[in-house]
Amino acid sequence: MDQKTYLKKFSRVVHWRLPKSEADEVLADYKELFSQCSEKQEDMPIQTLGEPVQAARLLSEPKVYHRWLAVFGLMAFCLLLCEFLLLRASFYHYPRALMYTLLILGLAVSLTWFRPRHGRNQKSPFPKRLFPMLLGLVTVMVVVAVVMVGLILQVWAFIPFALYGRIAHCSLLLAGTVGTIFGLFGLVKARLSDYRWCSLYVMGFTALVECVLLLAVLVALDVSSTTCLLPYVPDFGIVGMIGLVGVGVSLC
Amino acid sequence: MLKKDLIELCLLQILSAEDLYGYEILRRIHESFPDTQESAIYALLRGLCKKGYTERYEGNTSDGPTRKYYCITANGTAKKDDLLHEWRRLRNALSALGVE
Numbered sequence: 001m002d003q004k005t006y007l008k009k010f011s012r013v014v015h016w017r018l019p020k021s022e023a024d025e026v027l028a029d030y031k032e033l034f035s036q037c038s039e040k041q042e043d044m045p046i047q048t049l050g051e052p053v054q055a056a057r058l059l060s061e062p063k064v065y066h067r068w069l070a071v072f073g074l075m076a077f078c079l080l081l082c083e084f085l086l087l088r089a090s091f092y093h094y095p096r097a098l099m100y101t102l103l104i105l106g107l108a109v110s111l112t113w114f115r116p117r118h119g120r121n122q123k124s125p126f127p128k129r130l131f132p133m134l135l136g137l138v139t140v141m142v143v144v145a146v147v148m149v150g151l152i153l154q155v156w157a158f159i160p161f162a163l164y165g166r167i168a169h170c171s172l173l174l175a176g177t178v179g180t181i182f183g184l185f186g187l188v189k190a191r192l193s194d195y196r197w198c199s200l201y202v203m204g205f206t207a208l209v210e211c212v213l214l215l216a217v218l219v220a221l222d223v224s225s226t227t228c229l230l231p232y233v234p235d236f237g238i239v240g241m242i243g244l245v246g247v248g249v250s251l252c
Numbered sequence: 253m254l255k256k257d258l259i260e261l262c263l264l265q266i267l268s269a270e271d272l273y274g275y276e277i278l279r280r281i282h283e284s285f286p287d288t289q290e291s292a293i294y295a296l297l298r299g300l301c302k303k304g305y306t307e308r309y310e311g312n313t314s315d316g317p318t319r320k321y322y323c324i325t326a327n328g329t330a331k332k333d334d335l336l337h338e339w340r341r342l343r344n345a346l347s348a349l350g351v352e
Contacts, residue, residue, distance in 0.1 A: 049289060
């Protein structure tokens with residue numbers, strides 16, 4: 001393993017195990033160590049440093065690391081429980097309270113944990129791939145919304161009515177699962193590189209909750225009349241607003 | 253007294269003699285403890301810094317970039333004396349048992 005590969009691997013592990021400010025400091029120290037070796041015309045043997053994973057483990061305080069694992073577990077649990085409900089697609093009642101609780105809990109924990117530490121670090125440049133991913137998720141949501149509205153209003157005559165339910169189910173399943181995958185990816189990236197990746201978790205979670213709520217309505221109700229959906233419309237608006245505010249806060 | 257404490261004692265001892273930069277500290281300690289990985293020594297050095305036994309400052313070199321130097325603090329000196337006392341006690345105890 002050469003120094004560049006070592007540092008790359010070490011950077012990933014150390015950012016996962018240590019708080020960002022500490023991880024950056026440690027990484028800067030390691031870079032300095034390597035550069036000092038070069039100054040002395042010596043090669044720092046990688047084997048004397050130990051494996052990157054082992055080196056990072058030595059640096060992390062178990063209590064701090066376990067706290068992070070617990071927080072990560074909680075955020076992932078909120079997301080995955082919603083995904084489970086979406087995949088199961090069986091609702092005994094409209095899960096308004098559960099969805100609001102999970103969404104608010106997940107968002108509150110993530111926004112608290114990934115809040116910017118002013119004064120400690122200079123603000124880094126906006127992550128390159130974040131904006132395209134947010135845009136991609138919004139696009140998926142818009143496409144699914146158009147499909148759902150089209151099905152509910154029965155504007156597509158070429159689609160057999162018998163397939164409406166299956167198309168709606170598949171669309172919501174796809175959008176919700178994309179939200180879950182993006183959400184988990186955002187969580188990991190927020191820890192490893194930049195706290196603003198948390199916005200992807202927030203948006204993915206919001207998309208997932210919207211899908212679960214809509215699926216619950218469609219499963220529980222006879223939607224032969226479009227007016228029966230009206231009482232639930234405010235919920236979608238409120239969830240969307242919570243998500244938008246969350247995304248805005250996490251990007252600040 | 254564990255090996256970790258012995259290395260901490262050595263770190264504090266060499267820093268009480270002079271301020272040193274990271275690589276030099278690791279090199280010296282690794283020479284005395286070749287079976288200990290440098291990442292472990294760095295972790296101990298960092299631990300001492302976090303506990304306030306050592307401090308870091310940026311120092312200039314005559315013909316190179318700035319380096320982070322480590323120096324011992326008053327707390328560090330007290331800690332070194334404690335560890336040294338413990339080491340002597342242990343050495344005497346072992347000598348009394350005939351362990352040379």
